[in-house]
Amino acid sequence: MTEGTGALVLFSGGQDSATCLAWALERFESVETVGFDYGQRHRIELECRDEFRSRIVELNRSWRARLGPDHMLDLSVLGQVSETALIRDAEIALRADGLPNTFVPGRNLLFFTLAAALASRRQLRHLVGGMCETDYSGYPDCRDDTLKSLQVTLNLGMGGRSTIHTPLMWLDKAQTWSLSKTLGGDGLVELILTSTHTCYIGVRDIWHEWGYGCGDCPACDLRKKGWEKFTLSSEL
Numbered sequence: 655m656t657e658g659t660g661a662l663v664l665f666s667g668g669q670d671s672a673t674c675l676a677w678a679l680e681r682f683e684s685v686e687t688v689g690f691d692y693g694q695r696h697r698i699e700l701e702c703r704d705e706f707r708s709r710i711v712e713l714n715r716s717w718r719a720r721l722g723p724d725h726m727l728d729l730s731v732l733g734q735v736s737e738t739a740l741i742r743d744a745e746i747a748l749r750a751d752g753l754p755n756t757f758v759p760g761r762n763l764l765f766f767t768l769a770a771a772l773a774s775r776r777q778l779r780h781l782v783g784g785m786c787e788t789d790y791s792g793y794p795d796c797r798d799d800t801l802k803s804l805q806v807t808l809n810l811g812m813g814g815r816s817t818i819h820t821p822l823m824w825l826d827k828a829q830t831w832s833l834s835k836t837l838g839g840d841g842l843v844e845l846i847l848t849s850t851h852t853c854y855i856g857v858r859d860i861w862h863e864w865g866y867g868c869g870d871c872p873a874c875d876l877r878k879k880g881w882e883k884f885t886l887s888s889e890l
């Protein structure tokens with residue numbers, strides 16, 4: 655891997671990775687994005703990516719200069735190894751072990767390993783992801799320890815000195831909104847509100863004050879509560 659100063663952001667088109675993209679644009683000289691297409695039911699999230707990328711650079715001149723190309727990797731193979739509600743036409747429910755059935759085992763390990771290989775080729779030293787241990791669904795591959803361990807493994811296995819950054823790791827959803835506001839003011843908050851997608855079901859035609867979504871799935875519930883807490887604390 656390289657000693658360069660560029661970053662590769664794992665960018666899904668959701669609220670968390672969109673905030674991470676702004677965080678990276680504020681910090682690194684050059685920033686590229688990578689998305690993974692694994693046949694997820696909410697393809698709408700992937701479609702939000704292009705719109706968000708083209709609009710975020712309108713907020714800040716230096717961000718425009720820093721944002722580089724987008725990469726899309728085909729991970730349809732994940733559909734062959736997992737049976738989840740994200741991919742199949744099934745109800746979102748909790749499994750016997752307490753994890754939602756949207757869980758694709760070890761998904762983030764694959765994402766970061768592929769991202770690290772891509773970053774090496776693109777000479778980007780920093781990897782940025784929106785994983786979070788605070789308001790999360792219990793996915794073990796979102797944990798700080800998992801990602802710190804993975805960083806060590808990737809550096810050993812690829813002979814580099816890459817750093818995995820997870821700026822949202824210890825923030826709750828309300829604090830993630832606050833971070834957006836610090837990074838890009840009301841313009842960025844508004845852009846994330848209208849142009850990112852979080853809903854598991856992929857509902858894009860029902861508007862709420864916290865964004866588009868079904869309003870009932872666990873992802874919508876988390877986003878709604880975070881927005882309410884953020885706006886309440888902003889009013890104080």
Ligand code: ZN
Nearest residue numbers: 853868871874
């Ligand atoms: Zn929803």
